[in-house]
Amino acid sequence: MSVVYQRVALIGLGLIASSMAHAMRRGGLAGEIVGTARSAETRDIARDVGFCDRIVDTAAEAAEGADLVVLAVPVGAMGAVAQEIGPVLKAGATVTDVGSVKGAVIEAVSPHLPENVHFIPGHPLAGTEHSGPRSGFAELYDNRWCILVPNGADEAATQRLRDLWQGMGANVDMMDADHHDLVLAVTSHAPHLIAYTMVGVADDLGRVTDTEVINYSAAGFRDFTRIAASDPTMWRDVFLSNKEATLEILGRFTEELFALQRAIRTGDGDHLFDYFTRTRAIRRGIIEAGQDTDAPDFGRSTKHE
Amino acid sequence: MSVVYQRVALIGLGLIASSMAHAMRRGGLAGEIVGTARSAETRDIARDVGFCDRIVDTAAEAAEGADLVVLAVPVGAMGAVAQEIGPVLKAGATVTDVGSVKGAVIEAVSPHLPENVHFIPGHPLAGTEHSGPRSGFAELYDNRWCILVPNGADEAATQRLRDLWQGMGANVDMMDADHHDLVLAVTSHAPHLIAYTMVGVADDLGRVTDTEVINYSAAGFRDFTRIAASDPTMWRDVFLSNKEATLEILGRFTEELFALQRAIRTGDGDHLFDYFTRTRAIRRGIIEAGQDTDAPDFGRSTKHE
Incomplete structure (x- = not known):
C-alpha cells in the first residue's frame, strides 16, 4: 500500500x-x-x-x-x-x-x-x-x-x-442520498428502533423482574440488547434526521406485525409457517456474502463466560 | 458426577x-x-x-x-x-x-x-x-x-x-406455568416474532433489493436474522400455544413503538435520548450475569470470514 x-x-x-x-x-x-x-x-x-x-x-x-x-x-x-x-x-x-x-x-x-x-x-x-x-x-x-x-x-x-x-x-x-437513506432505514434504523423498543418494554413490565429478563435472555431477547446498547446521542440524531424513511419502514413493519398477530389470534398456523420459512433464505444470503458468521449463536463462547 | x-x-x-x-x-x-x-x-x-x-x-x-x-x-x-x-x-x-x-x-x-x-x-x-x-x-x-x-x-x-x-x-x-409463559413471551416469543417480521419486511420491500439488504446488513439488521432463521415448525407451535401472553406483550410493544414513532415525527429528541439511555442498563445486567459476551459484535470474527 x-x-x-x-x-x-x-x-x-x-x-x-x-x-x-x-x-x-x-x-x-x-x-x-x-x-x-x-x-x-x-x-x-x-x-x-x-x-x-x-x-x-x-x-x-x-x-x-x-x-x-x-x-x-x-x-x-x-x-x-x-x-x-x-x-x-x-x-x-x-x-x-x-x-x-x-x-x-x-x-x-x-x-x-x-x-x-x-x-x-x-x-x-x-x-x-x-x-x-x-x-x-x-x-x-x-x-x-x-x-x-x-x-x-x-x-x-x-x-x-x-x-x-x-x-x-x-x-x-x-x-444517491435518498436511496441510501431508504436502504439504511431498512437495514439499520428501523431494526435499532425496534430493538430499543423491545428492550424498553421488557424493562418496564411490572410483572416480570429485571433479574428474570436478564437470566432468561438467552432465549432470544439478548440478541436485541446489543444494538439497543448503542450510543444514545448518535441514534437520537439518526432518527431525527432520517425521519421520513424510518417512519415509512416502521409503518410497513407495523402492518406486517398486525397481520402476524391476527394469524396468531385466529390460529392460522399455515400463514405463520410460510412466513417463518421465507425469512430463513435472507440469513443464508447474509452468511454466503460473508456478512455474518454461520457459527451457532454468532459464535459466542459456549463455555462458561 | x-x-x-x-x-x-x-x-x-x-x-x-x-x-x-x-x-x-x-x-x-x-x-x-x-x-x-x-x-x-x-x-x-x-x-x-x-x-x-x-x-x-x-x-x-x-x-x-x-x-x-x-x-x-x-x-x-x-x-x-x-x-x-x-x-x-x-x-x-x-x-x-x-x-x-x-x-x-x-x-x-x-x-x-x-x-x-x-x-x-x-x-x-x-x-x-x-x-x-x-x-x-x-x-x-x-x-x-x-x-x-x-x-x-x-x-x-x-x-x-x-x-x-x-x-x-x-x-x-x-x-408456575402461567408465570413461565409470560416471562418467555417477553424474553423469547415476542422478540422472535418481531425479528421474523422485520426480516420479512426487508425481504418484501420492492425498492430495496435483497443484495442491498444482505450487503448492508452489518449495520444492525443481521442481528435479527439469527433468530428469524430458527425452526419454523417449532415457532409456529409456540405462538399458537402461547397466544394470550404473546399477544399481550406485542400489544405493549406496539404501544411503546407508537410513542417512539410520535417522538420521531414531532422531533422530541429528549424522549428518544432518555429511552435509549435506559436500555443500556439491561445489556450491562445481562453481561454481568454471564448471559452474553461483552466482546464487540457478540465476538464475531472481525477478520475476513
Missing part, C-alpha cells in the same frame, strides 16, 4: 474515527493523521492510546492544511463543524463524513464549504455496540461495505477516497 | 435432545440413553453421530422401561406422543418435556399419563439458530437456565430432575 492522502484530519474520535486511524496505519495510507474532539477527556484518551500523530484542540486547527477531512461527529453536529472549518480548508482538499444519514448531512454541511473543495459524503456500514476512542480497532472495516454519495463530485477525488476505503479493507458502493 | 437415571428415553432428536445426550455423556449422568424420532432420516443421522446408546423406531418402544422420558418434540406434537407412551410407562418413572410453552403442554400431556408417574414439565433456555440431530453439543446448557414447573409433583422426583440439569451444566429455577 502507499500513501493516499498526505495529511488526514479526523474530527470526532469515537469508534468510527479511531478505527479509521488504526486501519490507515495498518495500510500505510496516510502521511500524517491529525485528530480532534470536542471533549478534552476524549482528546486525552486519544493521546494516551496514540492512534493519531497529533491531537489538536479545535476542528479548525485540525482541518487547516489537511488533504482529507473526515467529519466523524453525530449527525446533528455536522453543520456546526462544517461552519467552523469552512474558512480554513485548503483548496483542492476533500471533505467526507461517516454519518448514518446522507440527505440531512448534505443539507447541513454543503452550504458551509467553499467551492474549491470536494465534498464526498460517505458511510461505512460497520460498527459495534461500543463507543469512544478506546473502542476502535484496525479490522473494523475488513470485508464490510462503505457507501459513497458523490453527488456530482470530481471523479478523481472520488476515486481517491474509494482507494482509501479499500485500503482500510472495505468494499465500496455508490448511490 | 454419578448416574442420575439408569435409563433415559429421548423422544425427538433435534438440537435440544441431542445436546442433552452429549451433556449427559460428558457428565456420566445416564446409565443408558435410548432415542427415537418420527422421521427415519433423523434416526439414521442420530445412529451415525452416535450420541445415543440405542435408537428405536417408536416413542412407545423408547419409553418402555425408562426411568426418565424426555418429550423433545414441537409443542403441537406433545399430546400425541403422551397418548402413545402413557400405557407403557414404568411405575415411578419421571416424564419431562423441553417445550417453550408450559400451560399448553401441561394441558395436552397430563390427561394421557398414569397416576403412578411423575410429570415435571421443564424448559431449558438455551438454543442456537441451528436445528436437527447434527446441531447438538455438550456445552449448550453450561451456565444457561432451565426452568422446571413442578406443578405439585413429588419433591424427591423434582430434586432428581434438578440434579440432572445441574449435571448438564445448567442453573435451575422453579415457577
Whole structure:
C-alpha cells in the first residue's frame, strides 16, 4: 500500500474515527493523521492510546492544511463543524463524513464549504455496540461495505477516497442520498428502533423482574440488547434526521406485525409457517456474502463466560 | 458426577435432545440413553453421530422401561406422543418435556399419563439458530437456565430432575406455568416474532433489493436474522400455544413503538435520548450475569470470514 492522502484530519474520535486511524496505519495510507474532539477527556484518551500523530484542540486547527477531512461527529453536529472549518480548508482538499444519514448531512454541511473543495459524503456500514476512542480497532472495516454519495463530485477525488476505503479493507458502493437513506432505514434504523423498543418494554413490565429478563435472555431477547446498547446521542440524531424513511419502514413493519398477530389470534398456523420459512433464505444470503458468521449463536463462547 | 437415571428415553432428536445426550455423556449422568424420532432420516443421522446408546423406531418402544422420558418434540406434537407412551410407562418413572410453552403442554400431556408417574414439565433456555440431530453439543446448557414447573409433583422426583440439569451444566429455577409463559413471551416469543417480521419486511420491500439488504446488513439488521432463521415448525407451535401472553406483550410493544414513532415525527429528541439511555442498563445486567459476551459484535470474527 502507499500513501493516499498526505495529511488526514479526523474530527470526532469515537469508534468510527479511531478505527479509521488504526486501519490507515495498518495500510500505510496516510502521511500524517491529525485528530480532534470536542471533549478534552476524549482528546486525552486519544493521546494516551496514540492512534493519531497529533491531537489538536479545535476542528479548525485540525482541518487547516489537511488533504482529507473526515467529519466523524453525530449527525446533528455536522453543520456546526462544517461552519467552523469552512474558512480554513485548503483548496483542492476533500471533505467526507461517516454519518448514518446522507440527505440531512448534505443539507447541513454543503452550504458551509467553499467551492474549491470536494465534498464526498460517505458511510461505512460497520460498527459495534461500543463507543469512544478506546473502542476502535484496525479490522473494523475488513470485508464490510462503505457507501459513497458523490453527488456530482470530481471523479478523481472520488476515486481517491474509494482507494482509501479499500485500503482500510472495505468494499465500496455508490448511490444517491435518498436511496441510501431508504436502504439504511431498512437495514439499520428501523431494526435499532425496534430493538430499543423491545428492550424498553421488557424493562418496564411490572410483572416480570429485571433479574428474570436478564437470566432468561438467552432465549432470544439478548440478541436485541446489543444494538439497543448503542450510543444514545448518535441514534437520537439518526432518527431525527432520517425521519421520513424510518417512519415509512416502521409503518410497513407495523402492518406486517398486525397481520402476524391476527394469524396468531385466529390460529392460522399455515400463514405463520410460510412466513417463518421465507425469512430463513435472507440469513443464508447474509452468511454466503460473508456478512455474518454461520457459527451457532454468532459464535459466542459456549463455555462458561 | 454419578448416574442420575439408569435409563433415559429421548423422544425427538433435534438440537435440544441431542445436546442433552452429549451433556449427559460428558457428565456420566445416564446409565443408558435410548432415542427415537418420527422421521427415519433423523434416526439414521442420530445412529451415525452416535450420541445415543440405542435408537428405536417408536416413542412407545423408547419409553418402555425408562426411568426418565424426555418429550423433545414441537409443542403441537406433545399430546400425541403422551397418548402413545402413557400405557407403557414404568411405575415411578419421571416424564419431562423441553417445550417453550408450559400451560399448553401441561394441558395436552397430563390427561394421557398414569397416576403412578411423575410429570415435571421443564424448559431449558438455551438454543442456537441451528436445528436437527447434527446441531447438538455438550456445552449448550453450561451456565444457561432451565426452568422446571413442578406443578405439585413429588419433591424427591423434582430434586432428581434438578440434579440432572445441574449435571448438564445448567442453573435451575422453579415457577408456575402461567408465570413461565409470560416471562418467555417477553424474553423469547415476542422478540422472535418481531425479528421474523422485520426480516420479512426487508425481504418484501420492492425498492430495496435483497443484495442491498444482505450487503448492508452489518449495520444492525443481521442481528435479527439469527433468530428469524430458527425452526419454523417449532415457532409456529409456540405462538399458537402461547397466544394470550404473546399477544399481550406485542400489544405493549406496539404501544411503546407508537410513542417512539410520535417522538420521531414531532422531533422530541429528549424522549428518544432518555429511552435509549435506559436500555443500556439491561445489556450491562445481562453481561454481568454471564448471559452474553461483552466482546464487540457478540465476538464475531472481525477478520475476513
